[in-house]
Amino acid sequence: MIVQINTDKHIEGYSRMNEFFSEEVKKEFARFDNKVTRVEVHFGDENGDKFGKNDKRCLIEVRVEGKSPIAVTTHADKSEKAFNEAIVKVKRSLDNTFEKMRGH
Template identity: 60%
Template sequence: MKIQINTDKNIEGHERLATYFSEELEKGLARFEEKITRIEVHFGDENGEKFSLNDKKCVIEVRVANLQPLTVTDHSDTLEKAFSGALAKAKKSLTTTFEKQKSF
């Protein structure tokens, strides 16, 4: 499972940030790791320097073998909260997708 972390120009993409979020993805999606080929995470700050509620965005795109990519988005006031929300949505979507496959 390959993980790629991307940030927009308003967020500094530190190595520590990438390491932390990669580890969280690996732990959070461990039960699906054999089916996932790649994960791309995109972080953004929609207002740049200006303060606004829920202006941090996290988009997680999960590529699953033999299926269309699954994309989820979450907005929050911090990157960590946006990431947690998007990760929860990704888990739920993957669970639903694989449960539907079992029923066929």
């Protein structure tokens, strides 16, 4: 599984974030490892340098072998919180996708 972390210019600490979130993605998606080929995580700050409530965005796109990509987006006041919420959503989507595949 390939993991790619992307940030916009308003998110600080790219190298620390890259390492931390890459490891978290690998840990969270370990049970899907043989089916997921690539995970892209995109962080952004919707308000740039201005303060805003729930202005941190996390988009996670998961590429499943032989299927269309699954993408979820969440917003929160911190990047870490947005990431954790997106992980929950995308794992739920993956579970549903694989459950449907088993039914066919």
